[in-house]
Each structure stands twice: as C-alpha cells, then as structure tokens.
Amino acid sequence: MEFKEIKNIINILNETDLIEIDVTFGKERVFIKKDNVVKQVLKSTKAPKKEEMSKKELIEIKSQNVGNIILLNKTGEPIVKKGQSIKEGEVLAYIESVGLKAEVKSPVNGIISDVLLADGDLADYGKILFLIEKA
Known part of the structure; x- marks a missing residue:
C-alpha cells in the first residue's frame, strides 16, 4: 500500500x-x-437550545500544562462529577508530568457541565478539560 x-x-x-x-x-x-477525546468533544459540543443559550454561561477550563490528567482521588472516586456544584479555587483535577502534579482549579463558582477527558488521558496545553456553568 x-x-x-x-x-x-x-x-x-x-x-x-x-x-x-x-x-x-x-x-x-x-x-x-x-482519538477518544475527539469523540467526547464532538458529543459535548451539540448546539444548545435558544432557551439554554440565554440562561447558561459556560466557562471552558483549559489545560495550562502538558501531561496526563488525574480525575480520581486516592480512593478511586472522581474528584468532581458532572452536575456537581463547585466553588472558585476548588481543585477539579491534576495534570501529572514527569512525576509532578499541577492542580487544575476552578476560576469561578458554578456547576460542572461536562468533563471532556477520561482519567489518564493526555491533556495538551490549551486542551479544554471541563465546561462549567457559571453560577
């Protein structure tokens, strides 16, 4: 070929x-x-209805580092879940690179609208990790 x-x-x-x-x-x-991430992003980027557009302000949380995303705590439970209320400064995940973990924190109060990666996936710089509905 x-x-x-x-x-x-x-x-x-x-x-x-x-x-x-x-x-x-x-x-x-x-x-x-x-890539699996492409499928998840395509699923989550469906156009919202007009009523939803006027009510929701979605904030994109992007990776500031390159590495593998850690979405589970030490007990294996998700750090945050879709639909969960969060506060500004709350840790949503970690990006692990060369043995170091960088925190991914929420810049706003709100509700997790979508988690776009699975635990262990590669998080490139600038990749959207979470969508948060601003409260």
Whole structure:
C-alpha cells in the first residue's frame, strides 16, 4: 500500500462522521481510529437550545500544562462529577508530568457541565478539560 492511499483513507476519516476505518488490501491492513477525546468533544459540543443559550454561561477550563490528567482521588472516586456544584479555587483535577502534579482549579463558582477527558488521558496545553456553568 502506498502513502497516497493511506493519506486518502485518513482524509475520508476526517471528512466523515466515521470514528475508525479498517481496510485490507491483500496481505496489508490499515486500521485508523480517531482519538477518544475527539469523540467526547464532538458529543459535548451539540448546539444548545435558544432557551439554554440565554440562561447558561459556560466557562471552558483549559489545560495550562502538558501531561496526563488525574480525575480520581486516592480512593478511586472522581474528584468532581458532572452536575456537581463547585466553588472558585476548588481543585477539579491534576495534570501529572514527569512525576509532578499541577492542580487544575476552578476560576469561578458554578456547576460542572461536562468533563471532556477520561482519567489518564493526555491533556495538551490549551486542551479544554471541563465546561462549567457559571453560577
């Protein structure tokens, strides 16, 4: 299989709602899957109804570091959950990189509207981690 063919398969994946493609040409096989985070963001970015738009002010909490996100406490329970009320300065998660943990804190009082990553996922700089409905 040539690079052009693989590039065409990637373009098909990017231009459609497909999540993964598995193609076999003779003895060669290509399996390409979109990142799990992309699926979660696509699900959570549905256009809100007009009534919801006027009532809700959603704040995006973005990663200020690069590393793996920690969403669970030492007992394995989520630090925060969707629908939970939070206060300004409250720790929502941690970003772990080279053995160091950086806190992700809420800049506002509000309610967790969405958690966009799963525990252990890679949190790149600027990636949206949480959506918070401002109180």
